Amino acid sequence: MTRAFVPPVQHGMKILNREAFKKTVSTLAMRVQAKHVGGLMKNLSSELLNQPRLRNVANSDQPDTKLILLRNDLREEDISKLPEEMKSIIEKENLGFEQYSMDLDYSYWTADQILHAVIPAEDTPASYTQIGHIAHMNLKEEFFPWKELIGQVILDKNKNITTVVNKTNNIDTTFRFFQMEILAGENNMIAQVKESGCRFKFDFSKVYWNSRLHTEHDRLIQMFKKDEYICDVFAGVGPFALPSAKKGSIVYANDLNPSSYEWLNENVKLNKITKGIHTYNLDGREFIKKAVEDLQATSKEWKTFDHFVMNLPATAIEFLDTFHGLYRDQKVRFDATQSAKLPMIHCHCFTRSSEPANDIIERASQVIGAPIDRATSVAHNVRNVAPNKEMYCLSFRLTPEMAFATR
Incomplete structure (x- = not known):
């Protein structure tokens, strides 16, 4: 079996030295007639070099011939041990064997390979979330000694990334966005992304954006119908609000963070939503x-929202107390309207419980001051955010007991 090429180990390196990753590797090559290369490559597929980003055929110094590169653990004396079918093909077609050398350098190795060579740990921090031109990392403290080097490697290995940032342990307690430190690249935090048929522009250092939530954004947006009224309580820069408005829903969107509010309005203009x-x-x-x-x-008749979206999973459940008696002054209108309906609530939250649906419904019922019907409510698992920590969306319809409560 071919062994993967790996870069030279550079434990102890803290400042990136690209020259230190040069390496010459060699493998057994079989010289064949150029016209036979195609057929031989097919018949010998399991015995070829098959290394990422390297070709299995090289030029030869002899006319009308090519070098087929064989797997790098194979020696000429091993040819006799191959299966008879392989051996007969090789004996029939080859014009001789030789060692073929290749010079590899920093440009060849992947980010993960470079970081494995530098950092003496089983896992390497090569993963990130991309937001426009920004790579957003969440480094564990054990990797802090290499953080600038890590940032530079990520920058080097990804052409579409010009800024690499790391989330610090500090979080703005009022507006709930994480503070960032720039690890590599330009100091440009104005990101642009496309999602759900809309363009979004924002200062990533001042607002909350998570590209991993695009599936959840789409899931709820698809529920909303043309001419329905949507109330987006924690709208951010508009990932729920803008696509919903674009499809014809009427959206009331809010965010406490002045920067989110500013970019929400900017994105309304950017998407030409009038x-x-x-x-x-x-x-x-x-x-x-x-x-x-x-x-x-x-309206002089009963009129309210079809859906409330509450996408602030750390604290949204706490805001459900607002719905306790929210419509008590409108009960006469509700009773007088034959088709009157109360809104659906979509409340995002975190849970560590082994019985997540029960945990979420019990917490939400306690805050809203009335039982949520387990038979008609839906606790949707959005994503895993940490070991034993899940993000859910609890969807339920507001009941008269909740909406018209007098105390």
Whole structure:
């Protein structure tokens, strides 16, 4: 079996030295007639060099011939031990064997291979999330001595990345975005991404954005219908709000973070959305009350939202208390409207429970002050965020007991 080529070990390197990763490797090569290369390559596929980013055929110094490169653990004396079919092909077609050398350098090795060669650990921190031109890493403390080197390697090995950042342990407690440190590249935190048919532009150092949530964004957006009213309580820069408005829903979108609010409005313009979206910069509880009031003011009959989206998993459940008695002053209108419906709530949250649905429903019921119907509610597993920590979305319809509570 061919052995993967690996770069020279450079344990102790803290400042990247690309010259240290030069290496000459050699393998057994079989000289054959150039016209027979295609057929031989097919018949000998399991015995070829088959190394990533290297060709299995090289030029020969003799006319009308080529060198077929064989797996690098094979020696000329091993040819006699190959299966008879292989051996007969080789004996029939080859014009001789020789050792073929290749000079490999920093440009050949992958980021993961370079980091394995430098960092004496089983796992290497080569993974990142890409947000536009930014590579966003979340380095463990054990890798901090190499963080600038890691950033430079990621930058070198990815043509579309011009900035590499690491999430620090500090988090803005009011606006819930992580502070960043630049590991390599230019100091440009204005990212542009495409998602759900929309373009988003924002300062990644001042707002929250997680590209891994695009599937969850799409899942909920697909539930929303044209002309339905959507209330996005923690809208960020608009990953739920903008695509929903673009498909014809009427969206009331809010974020407490002034930077998120600024970029939300900028993205409305960027996507040329001229109607069907109303933006706010309020605390979540204030916004829920204000949005319900503003929407009801547009009609003398019962009118409210079809869906509330609460995508702030660390604390969204705590805001459910706002729905306790939220509509008590509108009960007469509700009762007088034959087709009146109460809204669906989509509340994101984290859980570490071995019974996640029970845990989430119990917590949400306690905060909202009334039992959530387990038979009709849905606890959807969004993603794993850490060992024994899952992100869920609890979807349930507000009940009259919750909405019209008097105390």
